[in-house]
Amino acid sequence: MPIDLPALPYDRTALEPHLSGDAVERHHAGHHRAHVDALNAMIAGTAFAELALEEIVRKAQGAMAEHAAQAWSTGLYWRCLKPAAAGGGGEPEGRLAEALATAFGSVDAFRTQFDEAALRGFGSGWAWLLRRDDGRLAIAVTPHAVTPLTGPDTPLLACCLWEHAYLPDYGENRGKYLEAFWKLVDWEFVASRL
Structure with a gap:
């Protein structure tokens, strides 16, 4: 089962003026997506493909571990934020x-x-x-x-x-x-x- 890029829990501009919509978009759709895509390419056809993201973080090594950790950590980061409004x-x-x-x-x-x-x-x-x-x-x-x-x-x-x-x-x-x-x-x- 591939790892999905989690949707932002708010609109990309909802964190303004503190974080701009452009910065959020680049971070989420650019950097976060790149880690998820790289991880999916690495786990395809392996035993890791059946694991949840947290388990991949705990069990993987090398570049796979790095992409998994970045994907997980960034997902948590988005959930730790909430629009001021x-x-x-x-x-x-x-x-x-x-x-x-x-x-x-x-x-x-x-x-x-x-x-x-x-x-x-x-x-x-x-x-x-x-x-x-x-x-x-x-x-x-x-x-x-x-x-x-x-x-x-x-x-x-x-x-x-x-x-x-x-x-x-x-x-x-x-x-x-x-x-x-x-x-x-x-x-x-x-x-x-x-």
Whole structure:
């Protein structure tokens, strides 16, 4: 069964003005689709063709693992965002807000630490909010296609740090992109993964 490119959960222009429709289109229909297409070409006629995307990420190696991880991570990224007009951004509530305050001191302290980690990361990759096996929350930044999905942690929130996610709208200014990212986070979705 081929891996499908998931449809965006909103119109490509719905994240404006924080992420432009052109940037979203290039990222989704260009980069995301390229990973899905490359992965489908690699798994055709193999035992991987019968596996779900998450299982391919966990079992594949080399280029197949990289394309699978990028396809999965980018799919999660789109689901972690919600148009501001539909309630994206704002503040987490309930159990998630409590867990963030316990782990990082406050929600604001979490955002600061997340931004610092994302800005410290060199080159392309991902920033994550994770739930550890023991239930603690943690922040991680992974290079290139590396995903926590291959380990014991549960990814709750994904922020794409690949240049194609922010160069079209913010140039080299990753910090401005992160400011926009927080205005779009779908905290209900993130909480549902907790």
